[in-house]
Amino acid sequence: MIGFDAILNSFAAALHYESIAIILGGVLLGYIVGVIPGLNRAVAIAIAIPLTFYMSAYAAIAFLIGLSKGTAAGSAVSAILLNTPGEPSSAATCLDGYPMASSGKPRKALKVGLLASVIGDLLATLLLIAVAIPFASVALKFGPYELAAILIFALVFIAGMAGGSFLKGLAAGGMGVILGTVGLDPETGAMRLTFGYAELMEGVPILPLVIGTLALAEMFVQLDEYRRNKDASVIKLGKNADDDLSYQEFKGTLPTILKSTGVGAFVGALPGLGPSVGAFMAYGLAKRSAKDPDSFGKGNPNGIAAAEASDNAVIPASYIPLFGLGIPGSVSAALLVGAFMIHGIQVGPLMLRDHPEMLFTLFSGMIVASLLMLAVGWYGLRLFARVTSVPPHIVISVVIFLCLAGIQVQGYGTFGLVTVFVFAIFGYFLKKFDYSFVTFLVAFIVTPMLEMNLRQSVILSGGEFSILLERPIALAFVVFTVLMVLHLGWTSYRRWMQARYKAKQV
């Protein structure tokens, strides 16, 4: 067992001014890259890797931890202020963040988001340290059957909560499913809907798709609105007395934050699901359990809190299978593997035995990074909240440029630019005709994972459904899903009947 001294020492190391400076550097770099629409974690990694060659193992890892937290929190800023999430996982943050910011409360929205993300992150980190590693093998109980069942559940759950027209949401989801199947068929190796483009072999690249449908399309929508309102008075987002977060309001979001952290930690601990699924599931849960579900999507602080807390809780939780079993459960976990690799440490169950000091330094570094993130974000939001007072035509021009630059910088080339453009048109129509882009995006992200796990289940079981009886967890989720569908059907039927009843009375 590791002595208490070792743990104390590791914290002392993390609190040394040098390491604080390095973590701060990582947080700042990540935050800046995250805030700028179009640039994301991949850019930050490309900047950071050459830098980390010259750092000590500890410094490099601390730097990358800071970086990965910084990008996660930074991308929420642009999601809230500009409706353009830097990472797909921040798309859930837009849903309530942008309406709140555009109703004159950007600071409040940013503060809720920041506090939720730091709390989610810290709690999940503590969970990772306290209990998780010995129990990491529990994740192995979630094989292909369980993951397939969970993903189907998530898909139905998110489609059910997305709001707006249910029919249009499902149609958008269908489009997401079709686009999600593009690429090499995992089993037969057949090309699906690639039209001969090698670029499409691994599927529609997610970054151009996200930047196109969310960021660039949003700029076209705002451009349209800007020119419509130019002659009238430009929407002026001046100072709003209500634009701050009171302790009372913060306390109101705490239950949501805690619940969402739980959802995020669960999703993160299972390898392969990732932060987007976590964020949307938490958002759906918050909406479902709220007293006023209709206020979601119109600037409800609980919506921001749910999405951000869960998004950030996924990341530390995804280190559970990484340190417990050696399986990187998310992009940021895979990034850490790379950092450890540069410094000759094999990540996995042996770390606790061979490099306990490293592991605990890492943990303490994560906590320090969380706290630094709070500080950077707190001061940053004062600065960034002003973006809303920059004239919109300047913001729009620059963001359009940034969207294209993000694609060029990340090496997608002409193909990426065309993809972005096509999806900008697609996203524009989704927004104009009020089709749910959430259902579309979630379906697109979930489909490849779902298909893979479904196929694995079918092949491994030899096509027999009775296997479910041996897998109680999977069975439970199948039952949940059926109940969910029945419940959704029943509530929408009742609503429809009520609406008809009302219509008849009028």
Add this chain to the structure above:
Amino acid sequence: MIRKNFWSGLGVAALAVILLTWIIPTYGGSGFAFGMQPQRLATLGAWLILGCSIVLTVVSAIALKRRGESIVAIPDLGHLWHQAWPFLYVLGFIVLIDRFPLTWVAPLLIGGLLLLLGERRWYVVVLTAAVPTAGLYGLTAHLMRIGVV
């Protein structure tokens, strides 16, 4: 909104029919698979779209009829152009970026759009065009070391 629903439903249904009858069968991939046919999920998705859009079209057509509104409303051509030109503008610059590095084209892209949007203060135009471009140059040539994009 109901008329929009009607037409978008119709359009989406047409898209789904094209997907089902032509694109997915031709380009969906083939081969024997034990787990799942390569085309199955895409086909499922397309049927989902078709089903939803048909219901949407029918429901909104009935609603339109009940209210006695006409199904067709010719959109104003000027309005259409108004919505289309930003797309053409960006498309034009994508063609340019394909030929020349983005770092050269960027000031034109940003400055041009600003002028089109009615910005006339020259220092605002110059600064807004120059600062992001300089940032891009610093990022690609020095920080990421991938050369000028």
Add this chain to the structure above:
Amino acid sequence: MKMKLLGTAVLSAAMAVGVAGQVQADDFPTKPLTLVVGWGAGGSTDIQARVLANVLEEELGQPVNVVNQPGAGGGVALARLANSTDEGYTFVFGTSMTITFGPLSTETTYDLDDFRYVAGVTLGQSAIVTGENRPFGDSWEDLVAYAQENPGTSYANQTALDRMIIEYIAQREGLDLRIVPTSGGAGMAPLILSGDVDFAYSGGTHSGYAETGEMPVLLSLAEDRLVAYPDAPTLQEAGYDINAAEIRVAMVPKDTPDAHVERLAEALKAATEDERFIEVTEERILMPVTWMPEEEVTQTLRDQVEGYKALLEELGGLPEDEE
């Protein structure tokens, strides 16, 4: 040590800037080079490429920029390289499988003859692995015997190449396998560790479990036995005449001038003797550094392609014939 590295890098960068100022007509390289990686930032190929770029920069006296062009298992980068007219200023560092089996398993716009292979610098360590406490233990012979008696033994595949190899083996040994697709080491590891799948292909993930013994190697897919698992036989030793060895190579378009290729090869040769490159490859990524000059590596790749074609024919025709 770290400071010294930093110092050298700064110095060489400064020198590079200085040299770039003077124009030397026919002295390759006279401008910055671009090293293209066909995978995303942060993976093992990427990390190795970035160290390689640092070393090459010192050798060539010009900055070497690293650009990621991910997609199609490295295929996107190659498709673009095939159309490059950059005379060796742009080159790809990648794995041999993309160029040998890629064009056979999918439609590609390039094939083996579109490139020159400057040198092979690293040997891959891919393997067929299994988990702990399996009924057949951890030897290949016992697995084959077990699978012959138990139809429905499951295998997790990751690439078209390992799928073809396992189908060939299954045909020869008379096995009825359930072949499960999975993506990457992160997708394979849970299936093996949890026991959901009996055995699997592994690109390099198993190296991380060498000490715990949680992922024993059944067969080495490299030309020699694996460094970390000297007890597991190679494909050839187990009686299958297939050379599936993965080599990490530097490639340029086929019309690159000889002088440029030679200069690049010289620099790469120096890199394979460079302490930093050896360290990151052998101790971090756990793959042996090697030196295969152009002729040797081209011949090996050509032989591999012929071998795969023969194998595919034995399995029922080349993919093109199916349609």
